[in-house]
Amino acid sequence: MSVDTATVKRVAQLARIAITDDRAEEMRGELNTILAFVEQLQEVDVEGVEPMTSVVPATAPLRADKVNDGEKADDITQNAPVSDDHFFMVPKVVE
């Protein structure tokens, strides 16, 4: 399978990465090189094989349903590019 420039632009939009026409064109070539490389997986017989879900057999541990962290609004907002009174500030979303 390969991608065209329109697909590159659509994927960039899904990935929320602004892309110029020139870059989309370059990226088309780069992505197709990678997609051509992974194409060889199609020759593997995977009939009846379970997809891997956990690389080391283990059961997910459970913990008590209790609050064990929090009350750290200062810590959480201290790295924000823009914040105000423990709120993350973003451009207006709702008119």
Add this chain to the structure above:
Amino acid sequence: MSDLLNLTIAEAREKLAAKDITSLELTDAYLAAIEAGNERLNAYIAVTADKAREMAKASDARIAKGEAGALEGIPLGIKDLYAIKGVHTQACSHILDGFKPPYESTVTQNLWDDGAVMLGKLNMDEFAMGSSNETSYYGPVVNPVGLQEYGGPNHGGRGDVDLVPGGSSGGSAAAVAARLCAGATASDTGGSIRQPAAFTGTVGIKPTYGRCSRWGMVAFASSLDQAGPIARDVRDAAIMLRSMASYDAKDSTSINRPVPDYEAVIGQSIKGMKVGIPREYRMEGMDAGIDALWEEGKAKLREAGAEIVDISLPHTKYALPAYYIVAPAEASSNLARYDGVRYGLRVDGDDITDMYEKTRAAGFGDEVQRRIMIGTYVLSAGFYDAYYTRAQKVRTLIRQDFEKVYAEGVDVILTPATPSAAFPIGDQSKADDPVAMYLNDVFTVTVNMAGLPGIAVPAGVDAGGLPMGLQLIGQPFGEEDLVKVGAVL
């Protein structure tokens, strides 16, 4: 060069305990070496000299009181992907500009709890995506092994060019090789500990998935990422791994089993151990030198009493293509968090979507953008089963290959670590074709796909005098076997 810098971790530990030297003297020697050498190498991207001296003094006080920990007073470098409270932590990306975490990663906390001293943060490929350290926002790292001032073979006979240290843990490997730290933390998603270790003549251990906590490590591909050490010899790597490894309730994939004293197995006999040689690791286009070193490695282990057996891992060639679906898929999801809202860079836009798109376009480098794009594509509607589900099925087959040979009694597997020695910075054939760069990890990536432990140890030098490494692959939680056999090589 100060004699202090030539001490391994094990030797320094002894001299510190005997009070022949102080941690402050040792730390000052490293800080002076960084001051003198880092401009050329670019291994450190942040040096925390004041913090280092403070930690060293505290170590000296603990040694005086007889309360020394396992790494007391040992100066270490930390890969920039480990969160260090209040210190530069950006995984060498522009998008995390100015980020200083209000928390500490579990692995580094374990090191500080054992008395280690932090010298600073080490350069790496951006978000650990790369095999040459050239994708770092902070620029490439120069491999000291090519430089005459570090006893190198005059650029390995390759003319007046600087060589890469490998990646993604290129800063870690270069700093260890150039004596700019006693040892370093690193991380490995497809070969990022073992390949740079091989390129710099150092030792790197990628432990079993779940052996070290991933909490506080900047995530790349969560089902593959694992922390590990790069050090000067097998013993030092074993000492560091013991401190780094732990069970951690904050990482639900970390495994709750005791951490052995890896150092204790060094010097034990490997007589009767079964060492597998996979025929699929003899690749076309492989450096002739590495084949000879592989033979030498086999001979050494045979002499030490090990039994060498030929084995087959038939799905080996599919590990790298499967990796380039699974890793970008996980990365595209993990890196969705960098949106200009909670931390790091923000580029203003007309509305919130425009702000996201401009921030991510400006903040991520080319290689990271490529991988996010591939990941987004293979996970998108209509393609998920053809790519992602199929790759995860192939991954099951890769693990079954290993399970089969281990069930037949093989203890460890011996392979080359990389198909070639270090290459020049700016190598055009690799810059033009992303897949050519990816092939660096062809021998290491199988181990991540199967969740197994691996170690890279120096094997000798190629025709140009550059170091090359061999890799040992172990059974799940078989790190002691890797240390035991690695010490013989």
